[in-house]
Amino acid sequence: NAGVTQTPKFQVLKTGQSMTLQCAQDMNHNSMYWYRQDPGMGLRLIYYSASEGTTDKGEVPNGYNVSRLNKREFSLRLESAAPSQTSVYFCASSEEVFVAGGGLETQYFGPGTRLLVL
């Protein structure tokens, strides 16, 4: 059980190049997320997917696209990278367990992808 995995771990791009960040989870979670983390800004949501086949914009979606390929995989694509997209990108997945009185949810993170755009 690997949890949430991300590839690549590091990437350097030139302005205007494109790339896709890959994420997979083996916990059978319905919801998956992409965040970026910048110094002093905490974690900001880029896109999320509540279930297979659905995606929604988060707080900072501009310049990104996502694909929920299947229940396990959620990819993030930068079509034309910009220096402002230099950041650490985290993928996460969450589960909601229904118990009497409501649902209990937890969210788990991958190890991150460090992206530098020159």
Next chain:
Amino acid sequence: GQQLNQSPQSMFIQEGEDVSMNCTSSSIFNTWLWYKQDPGEGPVLLIALYKAGELTSNGRLTAQFGITRKDSFLNISASIPSDVGIYFCAGHDRTSGTYKYIFGTGTRLKVLA
């Protein structure tokens, strides 16, 4: 975008001391999560809270879900050098109809041996 107010932003403490940090929000949540992030790693879930007033422990860590549902607290007892890192809180309102979590900006903890 909405973020939680987490304090303190950073703290230096001596090994063996107890640590307290908190998160406050302008809106209510029905889930609070606390994470620790080591340098170069992703956040790791420490404690999850689901009910107002709930007090939950995980080893030397204890977290509480505030009665107003707008705040949460994390305490670390008898700190050790490996407690160093950034601690994040995250809140979620299931009644909002979204699956979005709101994160605090983090408390950076440094432990002096």
